[in-house]
Amino acid sequence: MKNLYIILSLCLSFSLMACEKEATIELPEAKPKAVVLSFLCPEEEFITVSVTVSKPLYNQPKSLEFPIVPNAIITITDNLGNDTVIPYHPTRLEYQLAQANYPLFPGRTYTLKVKFDNFEVSGSTTIPATRVPIKVAKGDMQGVDQFGQLQFAFSTKWDDAKGEKNYYRIAIDEKFGFSPWDTNYTLMSDQFQSDDYHDGKEMFSRSEAYDYGEMQNEYYFDIYLLTTDYNYYEFNRRRVNYFGDDPFSEPLPMYSNMAGGLGVIGSFRRTSFPITIKK
Amino acid sequence: MNLKYLFLYLLLFSPFYLFSQTRYTVSGYIKEKGSEELLIGASIAIPSLKTGTVSNNYGFYSITLPEGEYDLLVSYIGYKPKGFKIKLNQNLENNIWLEPGTALQEVVVSAEKQSTKLAEVTRMSVIEIPVQQIKDIPALLGEKDVLKVIQLLPGVQKGGEGNSGIYVRGGGPDQNLIILDDATVYNAFHLFGFFSLFNGDALKSVELTKGGFPARYGGRLSSVIDMSMKEGNKEEFHGEAGIGLIASRLLLEGPIVKGKSSFLISGRRTYLDVLAQPFMPANQKTRYYFYDLNAKANYEINSRNKIYVSGYFGRDKFFLKSKYADQEQQSGINWGNVTGTIRWNHQFAPKLFGNLSIIGSDYQFKLIDESLSNGQKFVLNYGSGIRDFGAKYDVDFRPSTSHSIKAGVNFIYHTFTPSALVVLDEFSGYNNTTKNKLFSWENAVYAEDDIKVGARLRLNPGLRLSHFSAQGKNYLRLEPRFSSSYNLKPDLAIKASYALMNQYIHLLSNTSIGLPTDLWVPTTNRTLPQQSWQLAAGVAKDFLDKGYSVSIEGYYKESANIISYKEGASFFDADPADVNSGNANSWEDKITSGKGWSYGAEFFLQKKIGKLSGWIGYTLSWTTLQFDELNFGKEFYARYDRRHDISVVGIYEIRKETPEHNGLKLSGTWVYGTGQAITLPVAEYSAPAHTPGRGGSFTFGNVYEYTDRNAYRMAPYHRMDIGLQVQRKFKRYERTWEFSVYNLYNRANPFFYYISQPPPNYDTPQLTQVSLFPIIPSISWNIKF
Structure with missing residues (x-):
């Protein structure tokens, strides 16, 4: 496929004749906004929240750094009125609260309120009640492709919960390392599916993964099936498909459910399935 | 419209009662003298009755009148008008030949259609x-x-x-x-x-x-x-040829059987690839070219039966080829259309003309990626396309000067190939052939009547019943159509129209530039037919003495079930090499449907004859769209929404060609349009995707915050082009040099915008405009023989 991109680029290189100049049209004005990201999961040990501030784009030097805001007051409240404050963790550079102190419950709606300086934002998520299990997961080595990569194929099946709107993320990690204290993971595949037109049916995902590593006797993978709420799904689906400033396709705006700001509060349930593939 | 109203209409407006009077019909074909080319839309007037008709798409005319003697006046812009008497005491077959000429000081256009008032x-x-x-x-x-x-x-x-x-x-x-x-x-x-x-x-x-x-x-x-394509000269062999900067053209036409049968063949090919070849390295070649070919032949079996065969073949090819020590690679994309039509005209009776068309159309897009490395082959072929086979039968029934009835049936069998994939990898032993085909029928039956009610009112009611069948699902839709015209004066009319339309096939495109990767897909169980209705009203005025006409029209149109890719989905996110098509990669999962509204007003002044011809057009319009899954459900302007659009086109014949002087013709266009609607980034922020497991995430870097979709505008577009044709007739041929300048005042019109970080500091984002075509002069040489 990369050749197709090359060819299309060449075709569009009528821009050999093209000239560039600073645009003289009216530019949109923007103010900095609070950006809040938090993904809640009852199966995780901590509730974490990240808080940063966006930067208007034009007429000021660009900085790739978006430092974490350390002085925000963050409260989380469920739909039964239970609330607490999420404190800042200076070494992890995020706001963190152990679920031992404030457990998350499937099916409940949680609202996050964030205040700092002149910013005030809030958003809500309802944690999926169902944690959909993986029914069948398989993996196989396909061989070495023309670029010298090891090629693996995976298939995952699960049953969609009938009568409810469900969103799924299917991810595959490869585990590297040969001892428990020297282990690394790399994301190999990442897919998003909704049960549109498949309500209550068996769902299926097939993916391929490539590995430049040296030939081993065994390869270790973890397949994750995340059952997510719409907020989690839509933000992450768009984020993974975001390619930035492509002049030949419509821009992909990021999803946000944070009133008064940017970012998202979403939630998910996770199941995983380990797979070992032998040479 | 209920069917009972249709029957009522047929009873009320049925022309059959006219048969009780003694009436006769004069009918035949209107042709160009010298070539026998049929003339479409030529006007036949009977001044004494203040009535008349026009020839149809096959040059056929028919007019039914009470018994008597009449003067007929036949006219067609670019030809000498012809008047003659007929004595109508029986049905007459009367072919009419018009001679190209300058009786009205008009531009002579050989065998090309010109309009009536x-x-x-x-x-x-x-x-x-x-x-x-x-x-x-x-x-x-x-x-x-x-x-x-x-x-x-x-x-x-x-x-x-x-x-x-x-x-x-x-x-x-x-x-x-x-x-x-x-x-x-x-x-x-x-x-x-x-x-x-x-x-x-x-x-x-x-x-x-x-x-x-x-x-x-x-x-x-x-x-x-x-x-419509020309038929070809039935009397003499002729040709045209042209050499331009990027392509050359050749047209040949002539008789097969003199007076009865002719052919026409016309071709064009670009040759930049040929010229560039010597400058490319021997082990790496890049080529692009396109060609197209039109061909047509016809045979007049007798005065009542004619057969036409015509076709179009065109293809674009782009490919890269490289060869190194132990590796060969070739990649390319090509796409093209083939169409073919066989038509049989049959005149059943002086008042009844029929045409049967057998039609084929094929559009294919192919992506090829092949390599040979260490003796092992890798092949990836991806294709998509649409192929139609169809037939239609149309009748043209002209029972009287007050009615002109058209009716017909139409059948098309579509074969859609949204994706066809062949992967062969000799090294891994992986083979995969997937061909995803969809079949459907698109059928229709229609009837319409152009009715004159008295001297001033004209009506054109019509009804079309369309049918589409795919995946076991049938859609049957009635489409009422109506046009009317009321003459306040002989040269001034007010007009109104209504049309309900259905569209059963859709084009999936995520770009604004018409890439061949755009996919044609059918209506299915999930993807509903697009539908629109449009209401229009206006005024038309002819200024006969000055040879121009003016029209002003307003319109309002609503569309439903129009489709678009979802945000972030495109042809490219379904990498054909990635055979992981679980549920997520179906094209139907990538699209969303919505609604559209469009309204506006158009002004059009057109002059077709005289030393100065051309037009001025102005459009004031609004177009908005709403999709639940685009722009977060909010209504937005279409990318091509354009508040103001102006075009001025002028062609001026400076002097006619004489034995002493070249003929000179100057032409120019000027266009202005409000800038296209665009979405702009306003701010940047950090938003990494969530890590689903322990292995991190594919995403990194920051994202833009955008304005609402299409909330801003590109700079206005305007441009002037001019051309000068220098004509000269020689004994055996006529040649024309054409000098033209595109974008005369070198306007930098926006092609797209992007965020750059220009020098000297390379750290401050700037919205940068990219323009494509500066001032571009060109020259071409054409001959006719």
Whole structure:
């Protein structure tokens, strides 16, 4: 496929004749906004929240750094009125609260309120009640492709919960390392599916993964099936498909459910399935 | 419309009661003297009765009158009018030959369609474009282009700089029915939209319908571009040839059996690839070229039966080929159309004319990626396309001067191939062949009648019943159509029209530049037919003494079930090499449907004859869209929404060619359009995707915050082109030098914008405009023999 991109680029290189100049049209004005990201999961040990501030784009030097805001007051409240404050963790550079102190419950709606300086934002998520299990997961080595990569194929099946709107993320990690204290993971595949037109049916995902590593006797993978709420799904689906400033396709705006700001509060349930593939 | 009203209508307006009177019919064909080319839309008038008719698409005319003696006046712009007497005491067959001439000091256009008076036509929102004007209007790199001339008409917007895509009254480029000799052309572009398939040499007539669609047309929401090819000279052998900067053309025509049968063949090919070859390294070649070929032949079996065979073949090819020590690689994309039509004209009776068309149309796109490495082969072939086989039968029944009835049936069998994939990897032993095909029937039956009620009122009611069948699902839809015209004065008419349209096939496109990767897909169980209704009203006035006409029209159009890719989905996110098509990769999962609204007003002043011809068009319009899954459900302006659009086209014959002097013709165009609607980034922020497991995330870096979709505007587009034709007749041939300048005042029109970080500091983002075509002079040389 990369050749197709090359060819299309060449075709569009009528821009050999093209000239560039600073645009003289009216530019949109923007103010900095609070950006809040938090993904809640009852199966995780901590509730974490990240808080940063966006930067208007034009007429000021660009900085790739978006430092974490350390002085925000963050409260989380469920739909039964239970609330607490999420404190800042200076070494992890995020706001963190152990679920031992404030457990998350499937099916409940949680609202996050964030205040700092002149910013005030809030958003809500309802944690999926169902944690959909993986029914069948398989993996196989396909061989070495023309670029010298090891090629693996995976298939995952699960049953969609009938009568409810469900969103799924299917991810595959490869585990590297040969001892428990020297282990690394790399994301190999990442897919998003909704049960549109498949309500209550068996769902299926097939993916391929490539590995430049040296030939081993065994390869270790973890397949994750995340059952997510719409907020989690839509933000992450768009984020993974975001390619930035492509002049030949419509821009992909990021999803946000944070009133008064940017970012998202979403939630998910996770199941995983380990797979070992032998040479 | 309920069926009972249809029957009531047939009873009320049935022409059969007329048979009780003693009436006779004069009928026949109107032809060009010298070539026998049939003339479409020639006017036949009976001044004593203040009535008349026009020849149909096959040059046939029929007029039924009470017994008596009449003067007939036959006229056609570019030809000497002809008057003669007939004594009508029996049915007469009377072919009429018109001689090309300058009796009205008009531009002589050999065998090309010219219009009748605007105020005398019932239909509205229709523009006929004289083919000679297409040839006279200056063009980018000298390549004459029908669709780019259509872009200059009011109500029509273009896609982008240099692009041939057309957007009619707020509709998308897939909503235009482009017909060449009854065959649908699916991808009308060469070179990624910079040139269209139609170069004008082989065309006899071009007609654009933007609203008030007659019942004989269907299957698209926004416009019909109906083109007919020339038949070829039945008397003498002739040809035309042209050499331009990027392509050359050749047309040959002549008799097969003198007076009865003729052929025409016309071809064009670019040759930049040939010229560039010597400058490329031996082990790496890149080539691009396109060609197209039109061919037509006809045979007149007898005065009542004629057969036509015509076809179009065109292809674009782009490929890279490299060869190194132990590796060979070739990649490419190619796409092209093939259309073919066989037509049989049969005159059943003096008043009844029929035409059977057997039609084939095929559009295919292919992506090829092959390599040979260490003796092992890797092949990836991806294709998509649409293939039609169809038949239609149309009758033209002219029982009296008050009625002109058209009726017909139409069947098309579509084969869609949204994706066909072949992967062969000898090293891994992986083989995969996937061919995803969808089949459907698209059928229709229609009837319409052009009725004169008294001296002032004309009505054209029609009804079309369309049917589409795919995946076991049937859609049956009634489409009422209505046009009317009321003459306040003989040269001044007010007009109104209504049309309900359904579109059963859709084009999936995520770009504005008409890439061949755009996919044609059918209506299915999940993807509903697109539907629109349009109401239009206007005034038309002819200024006969000055040879021009003016029309002002307003329109309102609503569309439903129009489709678009979801945000972030495109052809490219389904990498054909990635055979992981679980549930998520179906094209139906990537699209969303919505609604559209378009309204506006158009002003059109056209002058077709005289030393100065051309037009001025102005459009004021609004187009908005709403999709639940785009722009977070909020209504937004269409990318091609254009508040103001102006075009001025002028062709001035400085002097006619004489034995002493060259003929000189100056032409120019000026266009202005409000900038295209665009979405701009406003801010940047950090938003990494969530890590699903322990292995991190594929995403990194920051993202932009955008304005609402299409909330801002590009800079206005304006440009002037000029051309000068220098003609000279020699003993055996006529040659024309054409000098033209595209973008005369070197306006930097925006092609796209992007965020750059320019020098000296390379750290401050700046919105940068990229422009494509600066001032571009060109020259071409043409001969006719």
